[in-house]
Amino acid sequence: MDAATFRSDFPEFTDSNRFPDAQVNFWLGLGEKLLPENRWADLRDQGLELFVAHNLVLAAQAEKATASGGLPGASSGVVSSKAVDKVSVSYDTGASLIDGAGHWNLTTYGTRFLWLARMIGAGGVQL
Numbered sequence: 001m002d003a004a005t006f007r008s009d010f011p012e013f014t015d016s017n018r019f020p021d022a023q024v025n026f027w028l029g030l031g032e033k034l035l036p037e038n039r040w041a042d043l044r045d046q047g048l049e050l051f052v053a054h055n056l057v058l059a060a061q062a063e064k065a066t067a068s069g070g071l072p073g074a075s076s077g078v079v080s081s082k083a084v085d086k087v088s089v090s091y092d093t094g095a096s097l098i099d100g101a102g103h104w105n106l107t108t109y110g111t112r113f114l115w116l117a118r119m120i121g122a123g124g125v126q127l
Contacts (some may be wrong), residue, residue, distance in 0.1 A: 037046040050113035057107045
């Protein structure tokens, strides 16, 4: 797996200025260490790409916070309601969040990754 393949499969990350190859390769390298090939089998590439996409989005959020004077990496969770003056909006976060998923719920890529990881982990394991 390389950055070019990842960008081909996830074209929303083709902007190499916003998502530099070094950053993509960092997450690819970490994911390759964390996702055992013998466990993921022929779904490893898909899991790896979802892992990378999730972490790139979190990194972009941290970068955006820094650009506006905030702290990078500060965790705020999922926003379920927001009001500005007389206008407000809220979302049913329960419909899109997975119980016990923690930080994987912070991006759609993370929830997709976790769904796939749980499917892979659902089978029997023999030691």
